[in-house]
Amino acid sequence: MKLTQSTCKICKGSESSLFSCCTPEEIENLNLATNCSFYKKGQPVFQEDSMPVGLYCVSEGLVKVTKLGSNGKEQILRIAKPGDLVGYKSLIMSMRYKASAIAIEDSSICLIPKSQFQELLNSNRAFYDGIMQLLCEEIDSAETKITDIAYKPVRGRIAEALLLLNSSFVDKEQITLTREDLAGLVGTVKETAIRIISEFKNENLIEINKRSIKIINEQGLKKISHLYD
Amino acid sequence: MKLTQSTCKICKGSESSLFSCCTPEEIENLNLATNCSFYKKGQPVFQEDSMPVGLYCVSEGLVKVTKLGSNGKEQILRIAKPGDLVGYKSLIMSMRYKASAIAIEDSSICLIPKSQFQELLNSNRAFYDGIMQLLCEEIDSAETKITDIAYKPVRGRIAEALLLLNSSFVDKEQITLTREDLAGLVGTVKETAIRIISEFKNENLIEINKRSIKIINEQGLKKISHLYD
DNA sequence: CGGCTGATTGAGCTATGTCAAGGGCAGTGG
DNA sequence: CCACTGCCCTTGACATAGCTCAATCAGCCG
Numbered sequence: 278m279k280l281t282q283s284t285c286k287i288c289k290g291s292e293s294s295l296f297s298c299c300t301p302e303e304i305e306n307l308n309l310a311t312n313c314s315f316y317k318k319g320q321p322v323f324q325e326d327s328m329p330v331g332l333y334c335v336s337e338g339l340v341k342v343t344k345l346g347s348n349g350k351e352q353i354l355r356i357a358k359p360g361d362l363v364g365y366k367s368l369i370m371s372m373r374y375k376a377s378a379i380a381i382e383d384s385s386i387c388l389i390p391k392s393q394f395q396e397l398l399n400s401n402r403a404f405y406d407g408i409m410q411l412l413c414e415e416i417d418s419a420e421t422k423i424t425d426i427a428y429k430p431v432r433g434r435i436a437e438a439l440l441l442l443n444s445s446f447v448d449k450e451q452i453t454l455t456r457e458d459l460a461g462l463v464g465t466v467k468e469t470a471i472r473i474i475s476e477f478k479n480e481n482l483i484e485i486n487k488r489s490i491k492i493i494n495e496q497g498l499k500k501i502s503h504l505y506d
Numbered sequence: 507m508k509l510t511q512s513t514c515k516i517c518k519g520s521e522s523s524l525f526s527c528c529t530p531e532e533i534e535n536l537n538l539a540t541n542c543s544f545y546k547k548g549q550p551v552f553q554e555d556s557m558p559v560g561l562y563c564v565s566e567g568l569v570k571v572t573k574l575g576s577n578g579k580e581q582i583l584r585i586a587k588p589g590d591l592v593g594y595k596s597l598i599m600s601m602r603y604k605a606s607a608i609a610i611e612d613s614s615i616c617l618i619p620k621s622q623f624q625e626l627l628n629s630n631r632a633f634y635d636g637i638m639q640l641l642c643e644e645i646d647s648a649e650t651k652i653t654d655i656a657y658k659p660v661r662g663r664i665a666e667a668l669l670l671l672n673s674s675f676v677d678k679e680q681i682t683l684t685r686e687d688l689a690g691l692v693g694t695v696k697e698t699a700i701r702i703i704s705e706f707k708n709e710n711l712i713e714i715n716k717r718s719i720k721i722i723n724e725q726g727l728k729k730i731s732h733l734y735d
Numbered sequence: 736c737g738g739c740t741g742a743t744t745g746a747g748c749t750a751t752g753t754c755a756a757g758g759g760c761a762g763t764g765g
Numbered sequence: 766c767c768a769c770t771g772c773c774c775t776t777g778a779c780a781t782a783g784c785t786c787a788a789t790c791a792g793c794c795g
Contacts, residue, residue: 354649423651659750685773
């Protein structure tokens, strides 16, 4: 994978990015202060219980945000893709991270220093509002996840996760997560995830090349995912 | 239960309340616009999928915020006690409620009209910051809940829930939730919750008078709750 | 070629859900 | 004051989804 030197303009470009509400000068300031680095697949960006020093913005690659559960299993809370911010909650609360972030692909990730972030928060109301929206969305998805994990069978959760992954990463059309990460995402173990994936394959809902999964019957998966609503 | 006519001063009094960062005039304005009503146990305050008209503030009583899961089981996302706000997320996002709120005790609940809420949000930075803190805390607790439900056995989750309930409702020292609500809180079914509660009773961790639960060995429960971390 | 990482598959086991049948207590109405 | 009714709570018996453990396989890289 080739990694270009990132600038915040790139992220501003992505329509989903929060930086779209920043002025050119603000972006320029960010650029000056911001520190982009490269993370190899598997490398941690930050760790649960450490203190945040700034806000991370994924420029290229993919990052999983995980929390350690009982018996050491890891629950994936969300997966951040280019343009996504990571670690803002702990930064806002000025508390230790309650989760870890780990690159699951070779990634380029920028660090916006805490001071810059706070300045933006203070000076740019739209930015502040945007962060608030992000927080609200995160609550929504967390609450949905709670309800799913509590009552929806693994089969339904995997179907749902595949659909979600597919819709978020439209560009690539292939889901390349490790089976173990997929399991962590829906709160089950590797083996169970694998079994269900092969069921889906046998039912012609998905195709598998090498490790990566391609959805070929979206409707079917949707039906399975909502079977129990 | 006797319900007095509420004023926002009451909520302002509770140190946890967000209104403590409001000026006396702001409080006075709220009082004028705010509309307090009484809800009988079991009565809905608002329903999933309806549009928010304002912010609810629990003055007396207890309210559960629930989401319907697969097969119609209800997951309790949180329980709001006097001084707590309910329904701010959907209000901020201007979206339909993603959860319902139901009184689980006879309650007195005030409705702050949407316009008032937004005005406060716009004019009082401390209030805005406070809401943001609330959102962050909610994410934290939701993410913890996800991880717990995914990997911690019911026994541990019930112990945890009892401890949490106990610490939030210090004044009453007794947990009076229905077994079914307790089950909904930790994502299991009534029968399982009941069985585990009787185990706890047999192990002298809790006492039961009538339906209500009193913790008599906090350390023991903590140990069970963290057995699997 | 050997070693490593991840994917698979099989065989059991167990926690937890489901179904069904009481039991107790509180409020209501005669 | 008693019987009735409607909540909850409780317990037992049983079924099964999903977890654990263990063995094997397949691709990949040095």
